[in-house]
Amino acid sequence: MEAPLVEVRGLTKEYRRGDEVVPVLAGLDLDIARGDYVALMGPSGSGKSTLLNLLGGLDQPTAGHILIDGVPVEALDSDELAAWRARSVGFIFQMYNLLPVLTAEQNVELPLLLTDLSREERRRRARAALALVGLSDRATHRPRELSGGQEQRVGIARAIVTDPLLLLCDEPTGDLDRKAGDAVLDLFDALNREAGKTIVMVTHDPRAAARARRTLHLEKGVLAREES
């Protein structure tokens, strides 16, 4: 059997608030196969966003191991992590996090600036990613000239333009109306089923979770149950 893309063992994360230690993740184990589509659900404070940040190398665990495609993520230093993120992870945020001064195409091109690609090739790929999310006609628009759903689709194009191993989505439909949210979820379906992208999505929305292949419920920093 093929090794899982993501192997998490004994993952622990504590925050310090003065003298008080606040446990967020308590020895969590998790495997995610290549091509999987996982929804993470749970009440606020259950640790789902923390887990997502740790998987994406945005934060360091207090203890435990994260192996992604054979790379021990927790052992990388800040600069190595940045380079690893650029190659391996695509982030999609609830509030889109587009850069307001850049056009849609420039936002999508952003991660490619960290590669050795020529300017022409970067533009070609950015345009292809925009076409994939159905926004070819919005390439020169700035974020404030786009609707929320369009902004999120630009965010998705930015996340997939480097062809990363893993797409990490933090409440991607949380700020969208139902129609725009559905369009985003349709895109994830296509990316997972047709392009074979591995997706981990934090969500509060059961309708969004229902589109995933499996749903993990976190409670108090551990996996409480799983649905497929």
Add this chain to the structure above:
Amino acid sequence: MARGPILAVTWMNLRSLPARWGPALVAVVGIAGVVMVLTATLAIARGFKAALNFAGADDVAVIVRGGSSGELASSLLPTEADVILDAPGILRDGSGPVASPELYVLVDLPMRVSGTAANVPFRGIGPRGRTVRDHFRIVAGRMFTPGLYEVVIGRGAAAQFRGLKLGDPVRFGTQTWRIVGLFEDGGSVTESELWADVHVLQGTYRRLGVQSVRARLASPDALPRLAAALKADPRINVTVTTERAFYSEQSKTLVTLVTVLGTAISIMMGIGAIFGALNTMYSAVAARTREIATLRAVGFGAAPVVLSVLVEAVLLGLAGGILGGFAAWVAFDGIQASTLNFQTFSQLTFAFMVTPGVLLTGVLYAVLLGFVGGLLPGLRAARLPITAGLRAT
């Protein structure tokens, strides 16, 4: 490290500047103010130096009584002046030695700006006084007539003091004099003075002797010869220097004072401006917290983020430097001012000189202020926790 990410982040940063123009303007204006003060100070020091340097020729000797620090404290009897005029090393032509025995007194005149009385040098020059000064020329009216109560006034003196109008009578000592001409001397310290015939001035102030002799040297290397001859002469005790050395010695304290004081003030103001720049850049970083966190999440390293903040701060500093330098140039360049040179107890008029060198110094200082003001905020930007930054509003 690749240039792409750095340029991209820096460019993005600068593109967002118009949205943050308020704090940016505060930093620019703050730095501009500092640069204006620094530039003005340096322009004063430069103006002093120019006024005093220009006054000094290397082939003209100034001879005063031994041990006196300037002309005011010196006195030479007529016989002593004659000994000097006969000494070797002084240029001679058909009319005798090219030299001018000169009397130097101070008169009171109200300053044009404040109305307070100031000491103005009133110099009596010998018949050959003009021949020991290369840059002297009458720009209005005419030269005084020897033997008459007539004065010519320096351009600097005319600008700085009240009651010096061409054609007007003016009372000095026991006599009424008529102002008959206005002169220039290449912007030198001499332009702070009033000139008359030495014999008329001697009579008015009941002096027999003079205070100094200015003599053109027969050759540039004749000074040691002249000095040695006068030193060996038991009838007199005098100090012999070139005119340039004479003036430079007289202005040393003043130039040092202005430079040191001005630099100290600029450094203190600079520290204030650094706080302004720090504040601006901290608020710039705060305003861009989410952008910076997003860039870091996407995979941009810390270096482009630090550099982008630094580049912005340095550019704001540069803008402040150029603005301040330009303002100083418009406001001060060429302005005539005067101050008391306490080494000579006389008023020295000079022009603010905002030279390219002065401007460059100001702009470099501004860039330094921007750099220092951007360093800490830049480091903070790089150390912002990404996870919290992503959710910042």
